[in-house]
């Protein structure tokens with residue numbers, strides 16, 4: 001049984017189709033993420049699951065119970081979902097304990113206090129219960145918002161860009177906190193973000209959206225290594241697309257020569273097919289001892305690594321990560337090895 005099932009969901013704002021036949025599901029205990037560029041429809045989907053938007057077509061079910069269908073949406077307060085907003089939305093006149101306990105009015109005072117104590121400890125805010133939101137850092141406020149959202153034990157936790165108001169250094173910690181809270185509370189979560197690193201850090205399943213359409217619902221690993229289409233290949237990770245065509249099932253002709261490979265593709269590839277081949281920076285290995293060389297066109301220092309832009313034969317450009325103690329100059333030729341064992345190719349629509 002799915003905890004959340006979104007089926008063929010479409011949402012319109014006048015002539016704009018903001019969400020277009022979207023389908024995915026989450027099982028209890030899973031963390032899902034909707035990822036995509038600004039305006040792709042992520043927040044609209046989250047708002048529809050929360051009950052703030054009514055579908056134009058399709059439906060949403062929570063624990064197998066239909067909660068949204070065309071023209072009808074069950075009221076938000078009857079869905080047992082918890083929400084964490086971008087700006088935390090804490091009550092400024094309530095202290096930490098009262099913010100966390102806000103949705104617990106049905107509990108006896110003793111049980112309420114006990115639940116607040118457990119949650120304070122879960123989000124590492126022991127001793128802060130009497131502080132007011134303005135006395136907390138952004139990271140602490142976000143943890144109060146998380147504790148408040150999970151306090152009434154919602155079936156589903158919805159998080160809208162939970163990292164956006166948090167310092168970059170604290171984001172990894174927040175990702176770990178979210179995973180810990182979801183698993184310890186045995187709940188299920190769906191977040192939206194435009195940042196793939198945040199999605200990778202938190203989610204079990206990630207949906208890549210563009211223009212209201214879901215291109216792929218998959219693990220972060222598969223989005224990177226087995227992108228379903230060109231949009232996902234381009235949006236996730238770094239890489240370049242080079243031209244090629246299929247010679248036979250063992251080899252492809254590319255802009256920089258023949259590669260012995262049977263690339264993976266969303267559909268079947270046949271001899272003669274024109275293709276785009278995805279080359280990731282980790283397919284190109286810098287090796288000072290290699291006889292094959294490439295010219296450094298550009299370099300970006302990234303701490304542990306340099307990201308080099310290299311030019312191969314026939315003006316083909318590729319990217320390559322190399323440890324940053326390999327500090328080569330622009331214009332220099334450096335040794336490389338191509339490790340193209342797991343190529344992904346997309347048939348061109350000609």
Ligand code: ATP
Pocket residue numbers: 013016018036037038039040041042043044045194
């Ligand atoms: P961002 O990352 O910038 O928040 P998003 O992916 O969450 O973007 P949405 O906020 O879901 O995108 O918006 C999707 C599209 O629907 C956008 O083109 C937006 O302008 C439009 N839209 C959203 N809400 C409304 C509304 N209430 N009325 C009209 N258009 C809307």
